[in-house]
Amino acid sequence: METPVGPPPSPFLVFEAINAYHRTAAIKAAIELQVFTAIDNGRRSAAEIAAACGAAERGVRIICDNLVVYGLLTKDGTQYGLTATAKTFLSGNSPAYMGGAIQFLLSPTIMLGFDRMTEAVRRGGTAIPESGTLAPEHNVWVDFARAMAPMMMMPAQQLAETVLKVKPGPIAVLDIAAGHGLYGLAVCKANPASRLTALDWANVLEVATENAAKIGLADRFTTIAGSAFDAPLGGPYDVILLPNFLHHFDPPTCVALAKRLKSALNPDGVVATMEFVPNDDRVSPPGAATFSLVMLASTPSGDAYTFKEYEQMFADAGYSSSELHRFEGAPHAVVLTRP
Ligand SMILES: C[S@@+](CC[C@H](N)C(=O)[O-])C[C@H]1O[C@@H](n2cnc3c(N)ncnc32)[C@H](O)[C@@H]1O
Numbered sequence: 106m107e108t109p110v111g112p113p114p115s116p117f118l119v120f121e122a123i124n125a126y127h128r129t130a131a132i133k134a135a136i137e138l139q140v141f142t143a144i145d146n147g148r149r150s151a152a153e154i155a156a157a158c159g160a161a162e163r164g165v166r167i168i169c170d171n172l173v174v175y176g177l178l179t180k181d182g183t184q185y186g187l188t189a190t191a192k193t194f195l196s197g198n199s200p201a202y203m204g205g206a207i208q209f210l211l212s213p214t215i216m217l218g219f220d221r222m223t224e225a226v227r228r229g230g231t232a233i234p235e236s237g238t239l240a241p242e243h244n245v246w247v248d249f250a251r252a253m254a255p256m257m258m259m260p261a262q263q264l265a266e267t268v269l270k271v272k273p274g275p276i277a278v279l280d281i282a283a284g285h286g287l288y289g290l291a292v293c294k295a296n297p298a299s300r301l302t303a304l305d306w307a308n309v310l311e312v313a314t315e316n317a318a319k320i321g322l323a324d325r326f327t328t329i330a331g332s333a334f335d336a337p338l339g340g341p342y343d344v345i346l347l348p349n350f351l352h353h354f355d356p357p358t359c360v361a362l363a364k365r366l367k368s369a370l371n372p373d374g375v376v377a378t379m380e381f382v383p384n385d386d387r388v389s390p391p392g393a394a395t396f397s398l399v400m401l402a403s404t405p406s407g408d409a410y411t412f413k414e415y416e417q418m419f420a421d422a423g424y425s426s427s428e429l430h431r432f433e434g435a436p437h438a439v440v441l442t443r444p
Pocket residue numbers: 239246249250257281282283284285286288304305306309331332333334347348349350
């Protein structure tokens with residue numbers, strides 16, 4: 106008989122996965138009550154934090170102890186402190202504050218999709234009615250445009266740098282499904298000779314238009330309201346940006362869109378697709394690989410596609426070449442495709 110080697114299996118991973126929502130609830134409450142900001146402002150004991158946040162001392166003590174266990178706070182005696190991560194991303198005093206992202210990431214629409222995961226797995230697509238988040242003018246995208254913009258600064262910068270290396274000079278840029286508009290605006294800001302057209306649903310474009318004005322780029326910014334699949338695109342463009350859009354659809358739909366975009370692209374132009382691109386094994390790197398679950402929860406047939414799959418979709422749409430650009434430590438990547 107074989108002698109068992111190593112420690113016996115532990116149920117820790119199972120409990121951790123089942124109870125993962127405890128962390129979600131704790132961080133949501135702490136963000137909503139601005140616990141991190143209170144600590145950053147010098148409130149250190151549960152009583153002081155509770156007074157600043159308008160909450161009960163017992164509630165604050167328990168939530169803060171749990172946040173210490175999760176690695177987001179420190180504790181010295183009865184005094185709480187911020188870890189570097191919390192100070193940078195969760196204190197309202199920080200320019201990199203991302204607590205507002207819960208308005209989208211934990212919105213009722215997204216939570217509904219995850220709540221109905223068993224049904225989504227059975228069907229192979231979202232159990233949210235009416236195509237999930239892909240219903241025309243879905244309000245969740247206005248939340249996205251407002252709540253997720255701070256998290257998009259760095260990837261927008263990376264996309265702009267990648268594009269401008271291959272397309273400097275006076276260029277016409279079309280940003281498909283622009284959302285907050287920050288991707289196209291980053292290109293426009295870095296290249297004063299560029300003009301930007303942002304396409305999205307009319308309600309979402311209001312946010313992009315506000316951002317263009319805030320950045321001082323309103324005079325080089327126009328919009329096309331409607332669906333990327335049937336709104337007249339105008340053009341021709343030198344650069345078409347496709348940030349975080351193709352993942353919502355199945356490959357034939359992506360191919361149809363890519364064909365449509367080709368007809369609005371100059372022959373020496375480029376399509377820049379920014380996406381979560383997992384490796385061929387589909388389980389690494391973790392940030393890109395696990396994005397497929399978001400698509401299963403919230404769309405009828407979206408996915409996290411590999412580079413080979415993007416390359417094939419663009420080839421099927423008649424493009425000549427695609428190349429992958431990764432950024433160290435980031436879950437997103439850019440696929441540059443030429444007609
Ligand atoms: C995940 S967000 C991406 C926004 C932005 N490009 C970014 O990367 O942060 C998806 C965007 O697609 C837009 N959208 C959804 N369906 C669309 C369609 N059929 N035509 C145009 N835009 C659409 C949504 O309004 C939303 O702004």
